[in-house]
Amino acid sequence: MEETRVVQGTWDISTFKFRIEGVGLRRMLDGMKEGKLVGTRCHKCGTVYLPGPFYCRKCHIEINEPTEVSDHGEIMTYTIGYADVRGNPLDEPRIAPVVKLDGCDSWIMGVLQGVKPEDVHVGMRVKVQWAEERTGSLQDMAYYVPE
Amino acid sequence: MDINVAIVGYRMQSAPDLVTSRERLVFELTRGLFDDLGIERTDVDTTILDSNDFMDGRTISNVFIDPPAGVYMRDESKVEMDAANAVIYACMRILTGQYDTAMVVGIALTGSQASPYLYIEYTLNPTYERQVKLLNEVNAAAFQARSYIDRFGYSERLLDDIAALSLANAALNPNQARRISGITADKVAASAMYYEPLRELHCYPPTDGGCALLLASERKAKELTDKPVWIKGMGMSTETYYLGERKLYQSSSAAEAAQRAYELAGVKKPAQEIDVAEISALFAHQEPLLAEAMGLMGEGKAEQAYAAGETAIGGKLPINPSGGALGAHPVSVTGLMRVAEAARQLRGEAGDNQVKKAELAVVHGQDGVCAQQNAVLVLGI
Numbered sequence: 098m099e100e101t102r103v104v105q106g107t108w109d110i111s112t113f114k115f116r117i118e119g120v121g122l123r124r125m126l127d128g129m130k131e132g133k134l135v136g137t138r139c140h141k142c143g144t145v146y147l148p149g150p151f152y153c154r155k156c157h158i159e160i161n162e163p164t165e166v167s168d169h170g171e172i173m174t175y176t177i178g179y180a181d182v183r184g185n186p187l188d189e190p191r192i193a194p195v196v197k198l199d200g201c202d203s204w205i206m207g208v209l210q211g212v213k214p215e216d217v218h219v220g221m222r223v224k225v226q227w228a229e230e231r232t233g234s235l236q237d238m239a240y241y242v243p244e
Numbered sequence: 245m246d247i248n249v250a251i252v253g254y255r256m257q258s259a260p261d262l263v264t265s266r267e268r269l270v271f272e273l274t275r276g277l278f279d280d281l282g283i284e285r286t287d288v289d290t291t292i293l294d295s296n297d298f299m300d301g302r303t304i305s306n307v308f309i310d311p312p313a314g315v316y317m318r319d320e321s322k323v324e325m326d327a328a329n330a331v332i333y334a335c336m337r338i339l340t341g342q343y344d345t346a347m348v349v350g351i352a353l354t355g356s357q358a359s360p361y362l363y364i365e366y367t368l369n370p371t372y373e374r375q376v377k378l379l380n381e382v383n384a385a386a387f388q389a390r391s392y393i394d395r396f397g398y399s400e401r402l403l404d405d406i407a408a409l410s411l412a413n414a415a416l417n418p419n420q421a422r423r424i425s426g427i428t429a430d431k432v433a434a435s436a437m438y439y440e441p442l443r444e445l446h447c448y449p450p451t452d453g454g455c456a457l458l459l460a461s462e463r464k465a466k467e468l469t470d471k472p473v474w475i476k477g478m479g480m481s482t483e484t485y486y487l488g489e490r491k492l493y494q495s496s497s498a499a500e501a502a503q504r505a506y507e508l509a510g511v512k513k514p515a516q517e518i519d520v521a522e523i524s525a526l527f528a529h530q531e532p533l534l535a536e537a538m539g540l541m542g543e544g545k546a547e548q549a550y551a552a553g554e555t556a557i558g559g560k561l562p563i564n565p566s567g568g569a570l571g572a573h574p575v576s577v578t579g580l581m582r583v584a585e586a587a588r589q590l591r592g593e594a595g596d597n598q599v600k601k602a603e604l605a606v607v608h609g610q611d612g613v614c615a616q617q618n619a620v621l622v623l624g625i
């Protein structure tokens with residue numbers, strides 16, 4: 098090309114609202130305050146979701162049946178991160194497993210502590226370490242530890 | 245067309261604020277459509293979702309509205325233009341012979357959760373118009389409106405008359421978002437001036453809305469409904485992006501899209517043969533401008549036609565008996581709503597908006613600044 102130029106542009110992405118269906122999330126957060134994990138079960142096919150959606154993906158019907166799931170489960174997959182989501186290096190490697198909690202069909206990701214990176218494996222049993230002071234926020238489920 | 249394709253059912257809703265989530269809107273439209281037809285999601289062979297990522301606030305926004313549309317482990321594709329194009333795409337999928345049913349679902353929460361005007365600002369060329377800071381959707385439309393009324397020596401009053409007629413129709417229609425009782429041309433003329441000659445009530449209202457439509461092959465259509473509405477023709481055309489390279493007082497791309505659709509449908513004299521038109525006129529002047537391009541109104545005849553009530557519900561050729569896009573414009577869903585409104589007319593389900601003889605309809609959708617892209621369908625019973 099004979100001549101190229103760079104023009105500075107902006108892309109303002111701060112102007113959206115997302116109205117969401119609140120029941121499943123509130124049910125989960127209310128439960129977490131009590132140290133429980135409460136999802137939603139489809140009354141037709143029995144699928145248990147956490148957090149619970151207002152409809153079943155498979156049956157295409159509205160669902161609203163609270164179901165408690167265990168805070169123990171099994172690592173289905175994991176990664177060991179050396180950078181945060183924007184690529185900034187972390188001081189310590191971070192183990193992030195995705196866990197199938199007993200009695201739940203969806204898998205929940207989180208951070209695993211109390212184990213060396215080389216000892217993590219798929220199939221490993223873990224449990225939720227609850228925050229000491231729970232406020233009904235996603236941070237209540239502080240991290241996973243080996244069972 | 246070798247395979248006949250019909251519209252067999254539809255659901256739509258709009259409001260300034262539907263007070264809902266994107267997912268629930270999609271779920272309720274599709275669940276309602278399935279219940280109307282007595283089918284389940286697995287009876288839908290393919291689904292075309294229509295949403296605009298910028299308006300939605302998420303890229304590849306269809307991934308979030310697939311599951312509530314019943315698209316779990318099913319065939320799906322996406323259109324990110326006005327959803328009249330999505331209807332054409334869905335029809336083409338059935339024409340391949342691979343699918344017997346195709347659903348089109350479009351949503352936009354451009355009334356309550358994102359600004360429609362911002363969207364057009366971001367379609368502008370970032371290295372030129374955005375730098376010049378003189379153009380947004382409404383003042384682009386104002387350039388077009390001025391060019392159009394000046395070309396034929398119309399008075400600005402024409403815009404008030406067009407808007408008053410559309411808004412009066414919209415007030416009768418439960419599917420519409422902007423329903424003003426007792427609307428008159430004087431009330432339109434008293435609304436806030438945006439960019440001359442366009443006032444608030446000459447322009448579409450920011451709207452939440454959605455629409456779901458099921459198409460079926462002839463074989464399947466006869467199983468699903470006794471009131472099929474056949475897609476007889478369809479066409480698309482796009483012109484240059486730059487306003488400065490277009491004759492703004494006319495729409496050559498709408499004319500070309502309509503020509504293609506008429507050819508397929510065997511329509512030779514649209515003004516005589518078409519019974520009803522649903523046109524995506526986002527601003528009052530676009531209705532006669534596009535009607536001229538689509539062969540429904542003679543050039544320079546707009547003042548006369550509106551004065552004589554030719555386009556009214558009881559007129560010679562009703563245009564936008566639904567109230568059109570001045571009643572609701574969920575960005576990118578509007579053309580799909582026009583298709584559904586035309587089907588509503590042809591099935592005789594239009595209630596207070598029903599035109600007397602409705603056997604052949606023409607439908608229009610548009611995209612881009614000043615209708616850069618146009619899609620036209622001919623529907624019949």
Ligand SMILES: [Zn+2]
Pocket residue numbers: 139140141142143144153154155156157
């Ligand atoms: Zn289910």
